[in-house]
Amino acid sequence: MLTGAEQDVLAARVEAHDAAIGAAREAAATARAEAAGLVTPDLHGLAAALAGAEAAAREAADAAAAARHALAERDRLLERIAAAERDLDAAQAAHGIRRDLADLARGNNPKRLSLEGFVLRALFDEALAAANRRLRGMLCGRYLIRRREDPERRNQAIGLDIEVLDQWNDQARPAGTLSGGEGFCASLALALGLADTVQAHAGARRIDSLFIDEGFGTLDAEALETAMEVLAGLHGQDRLVGVISHVPALRDWIPARLEVTPGRRGSTARFRLD
Helix, strand or coil, rough: CHHHHHHHHHHHHHHHHHHHHHHHHHHHHHHHHHHCCCCCCCCHHHHHHHHHHHHHHHHHHHHHHHHHHHHHHHHHHHHHHHHHHHHHHHHHHHHHHHHHHHHHHHCCCCCCHHHHHHHHHHHHHHHHHHHHHHCCHHHHHHEEEEECCCCCCCCCCCCEEEEEEEEECCEEEHHHCCCCHHHHHHHHHHHHHHEEEEEECCCCCCEEEEEEEHHHHHHHHHHHHHHHHHHHHHCCCCCCEECCCCCCCHHHCCCEEEEEECCCCCEEEEEEEE
16 A cells, blocks of 8 residues: 555656657657658668769879879979070070171171181281382382272172272272283282281291292383382392293393293203393
8 A cells, every 4th residue: 555655756757757758749740740751761872872972082082192293293394494494595695605706707797707807808908008018119109009898799708809099080990900010010019018918927037039920021111110120129128039021121120030042952041140
C-alpha cells in the first residue's frame, strides 16, 4: 500500500511521461509534415561523386604544382632571354663601332676615301708640293700641279687625280691638256718631287741616281733648254742624272755619254767625254 507521498510522486511521473509522449507525437507530426515530398538520397551515387571530386581535387593540385614548376622554368628562360638580349645589344654596339671603322677604312663614306687612300693622299700632297718647287723653275713658272678634289666620275673615289693650275689666267685644267713639252716638264717635276718625298721618308737616305728615258723629242728648243738646266742643277747637287734619248741636241748638254750606234753587224757602243 503506497503512502500518500509516494502516490504524489508516482502521479507526477505519470503526468511528465504523458507530457513527453505528447511532445514526441507533436515533433513526429512536424517531422512527417516537413519530410513530405522528400526523396531518399542516393548514398552510393553521392559516395561515387565524392570519390570523383576528391580525384579531381588531387589532379587539380598536381596540375597546379606542375604549373608552378613550369612558371618558374619560364621565369628562368625569360631571365636568360633578357641576358642574351643585353649581350646582343652590347655586341651590336661593338659591331657598329667596328663596322663604322671598317667602312671608313674601306672608303664607304661620302668622299669614297679609304684609309689607305687617305695616307697615300697625304704623301701625294707632299710629292706635289716638292714637284711644284721644281716646276716653278720651268716654263716661266706658269703652271702648278695640284690634286683634284672632285672626281671626274660620280662613283670614283677622291684622292689621287691631278690637274694643273695655269697661273697666267688662274684657270685649272686637266693635266692631259698640256702640250708635249709642258707635259714633259710636269712629268719631270713629278718624278723629282716623288724622289724628294721618298728620300724624306726613307730614314734620310739619299737617292743619288736618276734616269730619264726619252720624252725629250717632244720639247721645243726653249723647253728643252729649261729641262736640261733643271737636270744640270740636279747634277750640281751631287746626283747622278742619266738621260736615255735619241735627240742630237742633247749632245751639247751631256759631256759624258755612252753612244750606241746601230749597224748591219750589230750595234756598237762608245763612251765619250767632251
